Amino acid sequence: MIKPKVGVVSCSGECCSLGTLSRIATRRVLEDLKAGETVTICLPLFLAGDSGERMFAKQFPTVAVDGCHKLCATKAIEKYSGATAATVDVESMLEEQGSDPPASRRIFTPEDMAMVAMVAGAIVEKVDGIKEAQDA
Ligand code: SF4
Numbered sequence: 001m002i003k004p005k006v007g008v009v010s011c012s013g014e015c016c017s018l019g020t021l022s023r024i025a026t027r028r029v030l031e032d033l034k035a036g037e038t039v040t041i042c043l044p045l046f047l048a049g050d051s052g053e054r055m056f057a058k059q060f061p062t063v064a065v066d067g068c069h070k071l072c073a074t075k076a077i078e079k080y081s082g083a084t085a086a087t088v089d090v091e092s093m094l095e096e097q098g099s100d101p102p103a104s105r106r107i108f109t110p111e112d113m114a115m116v117a118m119v120a121g122a123i124v125e126k127v128d129g130i131k132e133a134q135d136a
Contacts, residue, residue, distance in 0.1 A: 004134065005039045006085075006127045007062035011073040012043050017102040018067030021112070022090050025119035026065045033124050037131070047076055057081035061134075063088065063126045065119070086126040090119055 010026035013019015030038050039060060046053040056062065057077050064074040064084045068091040077084050094101060094115070102112040 003037075003131065005037055005060055006034070006130050007056060007060035008034070008038045008040055008065065008123060008127065009043060009056075009062055009073050009077060010040075010065040011067050011071075013067045014105075016067060017105045017112075018090050018094075020067075020105050020108070021102060021115060021119060022065045022067040022088075024108070025090075025116045025123060028116065028120040029123045029127070033120060034127050038127060043073060043076065046080065054081050057084065061085035061130045063123060063130070065123060066090065085130050088119065088122050088126060093119065093122060 008026055008029055010022045011019055013022050026040070030040055041053050041056045046056065058081060062077060062081075062084050064071070064077055064087045066073050066087060066089055069089065071087065071089065074084055074087045091101075097118075099115065102108055102115070108116070
């Protein structure tokens with residue numbers, strides 16, 4: 001039986017390093033850790049009103065990955081498509097750890113890449129939780 005894929009959508013995140021962190025972690029999940037089990041959309045195209053894109057959350061249970069408490073991806077998906085299955089709030093994760101955001105939006109240090117791995121792991125946990133619920 002073909003299992004339904006899980007959507008993983010990062011905020012566009014051009015505004016700050018937390019957005020870069022969200023996008024890199026999301027790509028790592030899509031291309032490596034959960035390749036073949038996950039799909040994504042282009043958030044700007046979604047916001048522009050593409051009707052196909054706006055069916056997304058109705059077709060796929062979706063994890064929104066947001067760089068900060070503004071939760072742009074979560075709010076956009078829930079406004080235009082449907083409820084998200086889960087949200088990863090990267091700023092909250094860093095606050096819980098007492099970690100500062102990466103200093104640069106463009107150049108990540110090894111410590112920043114360790115945060116990428118942590119966020120990717122949190123996304124994988126959400127994806128696995130959704131798939132377990134589908135199997136139950
Ligand atoms: S959630 Fe935060 S980091 Fe992401 S696009 Fe919105 S303001 Fe930028």
